[in-house]
Amino acid sequence: METTTYCDRCGRPDADGPHDACRAARAMEPPRYCPACRRRMIVQVTPLGWTARCSEHGETRG
Amino acid sequence: MTDILDVARRQVLDEGRGLSASQVLDCLNLPDDRLKDLLALAHDVRMRWCGPEVEVEGIVSLKTGGCPEDCHFCSQSGTFQSPVRSVWLNIPELVEAAKETAKTGATEFCIVAAVRGPDERLMKQVREGVAAINAAVDINIACSLGMLTQEQVDELAAMGVHRYNHNLETARSHFPNVVTTHSWEERWDTLRMVKDAGMEVCCGGIIGMGETREQRAEFAGQLAELEPDEVPLNFLTPRPGTPFADRPLVEGAEALKTIGAFRLALPRTILRYAGGRELTLGDFGTREGMLGGINAVIVGNYLTTLGRPAEQDLELLTELEMPIKALSKTL
Numbered sequence: 001m002e003t004t005t006y007c008d009r010c011g012r013p014d015a016d017g018p019h020d021a022c023r024a025a026r027a028m029e030p031p032r033y034c035p036a037c038r039r040r041m042i043v044q045v046t047p048l049g050w051t052a053r054c055s056e057h058g059e060t061r062g
Numbered sequence: 063m064t065d066i067l068d069v070a071r072r073q074v075l076d077e078g079r080g081l082s083a084s085q086v087l088d089c090l091n092l093p094d095d096r097l098k099d100l101l102a103l104a105h106d107v108r109m110r111w112c113g114p115e116v117e118v119e120g121i122v123s124l125k126t127g128g129c130p131e132d133c134h135f136c137s138q139s140g141t142f143q144s145p146v147r148s149v150w151l152n153i154p155e156l157v158e159a160a161k162e163t164a165k166t167g168a169t170e171f172c173i174v175a176a177v178r179g180p181d182e183r184l185m186k187q188v189r190e191g192v193a194a195i196n197a198a199v200d201i202n203i204a205c206s207l208g209m210l211t212q213e214q215v216d217e218l219a220a221m222g223v224h225r226y227n228h229n230l231e232t233a234r235s236h237f238p239n240v241v242t243t244h245s246w247e248e249r250w251d252t253l254r255m256v257k258d259a260g261m262e263v264c265c266g267g268i269i270g271m272g273e274t275r276e277q278r279a280e281f282a283g284q285l286a287e288l289e290p291d292e293v294p295l296n297f298l299t300p301r302p303g304t305p306f307a308d309r310p311l312v313e314g315a316e317a318l319k320t321i322g323a324f325r326l327a328l329p330r331t332i333l334r335y336a337g338g339r340e341l342t343l344g345d346f347g348t349r350e351g352m353l354g355g356i357n358a359v360i361v362g363n364y365l366t367t368l369g370r371p372a373e374q375d376l377e378l379l380t381e382l383e384m385p386i387k388a389l390s391k392t393l
Contacts, residue, residue: 009302010302011145027368028299028340028341028367028368028369029366029367029368030366030367030368032145032146033145040145040147041147042147042149043126043146043147043149043366044123044126044149044151044155045122045123045126045363045364045365045366045367045368046122046151046155046158046159046162046363047120047121047122047159047162047163047166047361047362047363047372048162048166048362048363048372049162049363050363050368
């Protein structure tokens with residue numbers, strides 16, 4: 001079965017792309033949507049990093 | 063006809079008197095081939111009246127998102143379909159952020175909350191946060207918590223909060239096109255209370271929200287009237303889901319003209335690079351602005367977006383032989 005993945009900036013399916021503008025914008029933004037389930041994540045930006053937490057798929061850091 | 067830069071050289075550089083709004087407009091209307099002259103004069107003014115030091119600051123969001131106000135540029139407003147979710151930073155994370163900031167050489171750390179004004183829960187978090195940071199890190203603490211009551215102003219001053227940020231955001235005449243849930247005058251009232259309480263005033267805004275050049279000049283004049291200690295200059299980064307999501311970025315030359323003109327209006331004020339410079343100016347333009355009147359930077363990330371790496375800014379300051387301002391706890 002094919003698994004759908006999502007753009008972590010706009011939350012739309014990756015397959016609905018292209019997401020070139022999202023990828024470019026992400027250089028200066030943390031992710032906002034979980035790429036696995038498209039839930040809006042709880043994101044905390046700090047001076048030197050960020051964390052993004054999905055209630056289902058856990059935390060990522062940058 | 064007298065050239066505005068000749069006037070500014072006498073009035074601002076020699077005598078230290080900032081340009082009026084109409085004179086700022088003359089600077090903003092200079093042709094692009096005079097931009098280098100404007101920036102060179104603005105740099106001379108900065109060096110003469112402020113010196114070569116650069117004030118470095120880090121900022122962090124204590125309470126993100128869910129704001130009841132409708133500031134049209136802001137992804138943290140709860141009135142728009144923004145992807146930003148509400149979150150609070152706990153005290154250990156806040157202290158860690160202050161430590162990270164201090165390690166960059168920064169002397170200022172600003173605690174920011176997306177609120178109309180602080181409620182008791184937020185004031186308690188700030189009280190505990192300020193005490194915890196003071197116990198762990200040697201850094202000046204600033205706050206940005208929206209509109210304040212007199213009691214809250216007094217309490218923040220008593221806590222030892224060194225500076226209070228509250229941006230007027232734009233010219234008074236343009237403000238109703240940017241915010242409808244409160245007025246420019248309400249912001250002004252908070253700023254007057256902060257000033258009267260003896261805290262340093264930090265007040266700036268965002269360029270590129272549909273204002274005309276006349277309104278940019280008007281804004282510079284209104285900031286000069288306030289006499290803030292610091293003016294942070296942001297350039298709009300259109301955020302998804304906000305009413306300003308589709309606005310274009312400010313052109314680089316226009317942004318640099320604004321920096322130069324604001325320096326000539328505010329010869330003695332700390333003029334800080336804040337959000338949006340990375341996209342609007344890029345690396346080359348950022349350098350031009352540092353040589354065109356800017357004498358302070360926010361290093362690292364912003365509240366909901368990322369900045370360029372702190373090391374990149376610090377290397378630029380070294381290259382430009384601009385020393386980082388040392389810590390001096392004056393309050």
